[in-house]
Amino acid sequence: MKTQAPPTLSESYSGVPSRLAAIAQEAKDRLYSHKTVPESVPRQHNVRLPPDTSRETFDEAVASLRQALGHENVVLNDKPLVDGWYLEHPNTHDAFHVVDQEELVCSAIAYPASTTEVQAIVKWANNYGIPIYPISMGRNVGYGGSAPRVPGSVVVDLGKRMNKILKTDADNASCVVEPGVSYFALYEEIQRRKLPFWIDCPDLGGGSVLGNAVDRGVGYTPMGDHFANHCGMEIVLPNGELLRTGMGALPGKNGADNPTWQSFQPAYGPYSDGIFSQSNFGIVCQMGFWLMHETGHQSYMLTFPRDEDFTDIVEAIRPLAQKGLLGNIPQLRHVAQELNVTGLPKSHWYSGPDPIPRDVIRKQAAQLPCGDCSWVFYGTQYGDAASIKTQLDIIKSAFSKIKGSKFYLPNDVPPDHYLHSRALVCSGVPVLRELDWLNWKPNAAHLFFSPITPTRGEDAQIVHNINVRLHKKYGFDLFPTLCVAGREMHYITNIIYDRSSDDEKRRAAALMRELIAEAASEGYGEYRTHLLFADQVARTYSWNNNALMRFNETIKDALDPNGILAPGRNGIWPKKYRGKGWELLGDSVEKAVGGRTISPDKVPSKL
Structure with a gap:
């Protein structure tokens, strides 16, 4: 096709x-x-209006915004909804919709071209009381994509017209970007200028450099903690005022930017940058990043034969990670993922409707380069040849204590093996290989369950056991990836479902809800989640009578008294919405599949 x-x-x-x-x-x-459904179906409803907004007021507001931005830069969401795919994704709704496709939709999309125009949008939103939902490029697939948490919000698409690399400082090994700069774009610019730097990218290269960092995403080089390696932000606050954090708060000479803005993160006084990550306290319009100097590198793969090796593997990883001997943020994956990263559908490996049995996984893995194993570790070391050899000798010695472990270099496996993709990503080259996961099922979509565990076998095993039991209960294949960062691991589970099936959506939502609850009951919380589960996750961080949420709400109400900026994002609701039925708790997500019951607003959407 x-x-x-x-x-x-x-x-x-x-x-x-x-x-x-x-x-x-x-x-x-x-x-x-693998698609079995059309690109789009006729919509059941016209423009989804913002809460408590009549069509007359909405039309007046849109006309006013078009006057400020230009008619072509404010587009109504009244056309057929198309899920598309990674490189042609929608900014109207969640392409990987868990509830109905028409549920989490915006009323319109605004395309600002500058920070000044972002300020104009914010002031407009305050004037009309219409919620806005900013996105960078909308590619946080698995976490909600471009969908606004409050249906009928106006999406502010920052990427389309704000996509410049504003500065690349070779002496400082840093850059400044706007929201629409992807990892692909930044990498290509560095290559074009022949600069001796790497970027750090996540598994896919099409996402926003700025957006991923603000959401505290991770990559895989030594600079894989993206927010930790940012330096300086320019932010539009919910009242329309402009803020620069860090050294950017100090005016530069003759109106220029301060020369130390991308050199020192905190500046003077409270370090405010963190409150603008995973929040709805401001719109980040520019962000500085440190770049990594290019260096020698060697990627490799280790396999381990038994499921029960899991705790021993994690125990072997811990001292290596804490001593800094693991050069990057490595991954530990279950062998089931060796099947789905081939890009072949589940039906190629197993014809049954139930989760693929463990004995079938073993049999099929035996035909792959990894062989009949249970766990696969992907790592990369950095430096000159001598230091890399020393590092690898230590690592191989540590893992050799696990009977049956095997070590592979890229030239030990075929050119199309996943190890070669990891070698590129771990040397700063953005790729597309992770898209192959979605061939597992027809009309595939996915949710990420992403708790944090200490780098300790006992803790990792508890979370893993919860995953194994609940995936079996709800009938989903289990695909866990553990990203190791010293003293903690991101245990990321990819729940793949057919978005054309209401039954699979309900089961995926129920699985997600129960995973969150059970992990939290054992003391393990998510670092990031889909917008439909943000309220549940936020409430798991409830120490001292929800002191953290009360603190966040205090900041929200002070900065955004009219509650216009991304209400509900990451579970933070302004006074205007708080306690009025907007929170999604219990089984409300499953009940919303096929039922359009997400929002409590009384304004009819079929207008």
């Missing part, structure tokens, strides 16, 4: 580099070959 060619970077800020055009085309064709 040949589909329309995906956009390239020369055609669109959100496109793919020409070096990956053929790969992107193949990935799209594979994914679309």
Whole structure:
């Protein structure tokens, strides 16, 4: 099945580099070959209005916003909803919808071209009392994409017209970017200028550098903690005022930017940057980042034969990670993922409707380069040849204590093996390989369950056991990835479901809800979650009578008294919405599938 060619970077800020055009085309064709539903179906409702807003007031507000931004830069969401795919994703709704496709939708999309225009949008929202929901590029797939938490909000798409690399400082090894700069774009610019730097990218390269960091996403080089490696932000506050954090608060000479803005993070006084990550306290319009100097590197793979090796593997990892001997943020994956990263559908490996049995996984893995194993560790070491050899000798010695472990270099496996993709990502080269996960099921979508555990076998085993038991209960294949960062691990589970099936959606939502509750009861909380589960996750952080949430609400009410900026994002609700039925708790998400019961607003949506 040949589909329309995906956009390239020369055609669109959100496109793919020409070096990956053929790969992107193949990935799209594979994914679309598994579709069993049309691109779109007729909408049941017209424009979804903002809460407590009449059509007359809404039309007046849209006319006013168009006057400020230009008619073509304010678009009503009244056309058929198309889920698309990674490189051609919607900014109207969640492409990986858990509830109905028409439920978490915006009323319109605004496209600002500058910080000044973002300020104008914020002031407009305060004037009309209409909620706005800013996105960078909307590619946080698995966590809600571009969907606003409050249906009928106006999405502020920062990426389309604010996509410049504002500064690249070779002496300081830093850059400043706008929200629409993708990892692909930043990498290509560095290559074009022949600068001796790497970027750090997550598994896929099409996301926003700024957006991923603000959401505290991670990558895989030594600079994999993206927010920790930012330096300086320019932020529009919910009242329309402009703020620069860090050294940017000190005016530069003759109106120029302060020369130390991207050199020192805290500046003087309270360090405020953190409150603008995973929050709804401001709109980040510019952000500085440190770049990594290029260096020698060697990626590798280790396999372990038994499921019960899990705790021993984690115990072997801990001292290596804490001593800094693991050069990057490595991954420990279950062998089941060796099947789905091939890009082949589940039906290729197993014809049953139930989760793929463990003996079938073993049998199929035996035919792959990893062999009949249970766990696969992907790592990368950095430095010169001699230091890399020393590091690898120590690592191989530590893991050799696990009977049957095997060590592989990239040249030990075929060119299409996943290890080669990891080698690129871990040396700062953004790729597309992770898209192949979605071929597992027809019309596939996914949710991420992402708790944090200490790097300790006992803790990791508790979370893993919860996952095993509940995935079996709800009938989903288990695909865990543990990203190791010294003293903690992100235990990321990818729940893959068919978004055309209401039954699978309900079961995925119920699985997610129960995973959150059980992990929290054992003391393990998520670092990031889908917007539909934000209220539940936020309430698990309840120490001292919900002191953290009360603190967040105090800040929210002070900065955003009219409650216009992304209400409900990460479970933080302003006074205007708080306690009025907007929170999603209990089984409300499952009940909303097929029922359109997410929002309590009384304004009819079929207008």
